[in-house]
Structure formats: C-alpha cells, structure tokens
Amino acid sequence: MRTPGEGGLERIGQIWYYTFYNLNGKQVRRSSKSPLKSVALEMLLRAQAELRKGTEPTATRKLHTRTCGKSCSTITRTGAGSSWAAKIRLSPDVVAI
16 A cells, blocks of 8 residues: 555556656656556556665656667667667677677
8 A cells, every 4th residue: 555645556548657756756657558557556666666765766767769770779878968878689690890
C-alpha cells in the first residue's frame, strides 16, 4: 500500500501510467507502455527505489537515439547535457580492427 505523496497508478485508455514525485518535488507521470497494471506497479516501485537512493529514476530521463549505419545498432544519449554512449553491435560481415 502506498501512502499519500508516494505516487500512484492510473489507466488512460488501454495503457497504465505511473505517477511519482521527483527529487525537486515535481509530479512526473510516465507511461508503462503496457495494458498490464502489474507492469506499471513494478516501474513505480523501481522509480521509488531509485529516488530513495537519491538518484533521478532512469525512466524520467529522455532517451535520444541515433542509428549509425551497418556497423552498429544505435547510439544513445540520456539527458540534456550527457555525452553520447555507443551500444555497438557489429554485424557479421564487419571486421573489428
């Protein structure tokens, strides 16, 4: 059971959303992208655990993704001032030197 101010769950259409308060006290609502309430509850609990550690929940930071062609799958940047981090997955026909 959650106490007032810890966050909540709500269904909009077929999708469940979870709501919590970030480190600045601002209310944040995020989509679970799932029609299952249990998925939204799990995401809410994960966000609350990260807040207790003193870090901003990962799901609240916007992810920017770019594709870099055949040699790798995606390059991802989290947050506004973050640097780019490559998630490189070489295709079988590319030789790493």
